[in-house]
Amino acid sequence: MRYARNHKAATRERILQGAVTRLKENGSGGIAIAELMEDAGLTHGGFYAHFKSRDALVEESFRHALEGIAQRWRARAEKAPRGEGLEAIVNGYLTREHRDDASGGCALPAIGAELARSSARTRRIFTERLEDAIDAVAAQSAESPAKVAREEAIGVIATMVGSLLLARAAGHEQLSADILKAGRKKALAEHRPRARRAIAKPVRTKVPR
Template sequence: MRYSREHKIETHARIVKKASVRLREKGAHGIGVADLMKDAGLTHGGFYAHFASREALVIEAFAYAMDRSTERWRKLAEQTPPDQRLATIVASYLTPVHRDDPGQGCAVPTLGADIARESPKTRKAFAAKLEQMIDMLAAQIPEQPPEAARKQAMAAIATMMGTLVLARIAGQGEFSDEILTAGRDAVLDRATAPKPGAKKTAVKKAAAPARQ
């Protein structure tokens, strides 16, 4: 039986979507092609009609997941005043709901360690999506030169994702909640801290009387 091009595109998209959830739940090496295809309601034999290799599916699946995260952040930003956008994104990311549902969450905390061991092609694709995520977050940091905003966004994302990993390790109790709170505070405290130049000026002014 021959299927239309539209049907094949829809089927391909369904496989990628289902795989993105399962990979985030089980890890890049925690589930095989047969299981991924079964989740999509298809046979193992049909896999190569859609993907050249398992690696190709993994790349598409985590790209899909990362695109969804970036788009979610963008929508939050559009609904929030500029000076509150970073705080809103951080607060929405470091939550018990996100911690407890990795299959629908950010791909980096769940797949980052696995991808670091993959081929250069896979790592390059992952890095490109990560850079898009960083640039999107940097755009939500007002009153900062582009280079400074990008650096702050990198630090924020590293803290957010590391916090989520630790919170998941700790489980779902009070300790895990405490880790989430500490991560949120760390990102936002850094965001509101005085600029280094301003801090030095204040120190000089305070120290002047002691030198007299």
């Protein structure tokens, strides 16, 4: 049987997407080659035509899961009214919809703890992607000195990620909603004075964030 020229690349991407979903849901321990290949409609042995090993797949899954975070935040900020980019990022991130979609949402709260225990190579990938995300948030404070904007951006991201993680872990719906609300308020209020007026209800949009 002859396949289209991009068949192998498309199959590899399908396997990788399945691995990323399992990584976000259950950590790297949830990535099982047999299950991935079955879902892709392929045999277990066919896996090695796309990845050298399970470790190679896990590393690529981390990379893939972390890609695009900064780009999504920049795109969200660009669509916001002038001067409200940070509000768009925060209010679009800390939502109930994002909280309820761990497998399709931001990778930072889903795999952050595991990243700290991963290989040096994977941690370098994480550091690069995190720096991109910090730059995306810091860019929303163009009027501030670069050092100040970066420090504030780190605080905003830490608040966003921590709030989402706690909101997902909370077993009570009202507590979870309160955590999201408090996270939005904290992230915006401490970043810059005019952000205090934008502590609004979350924007109802689709994940991922």
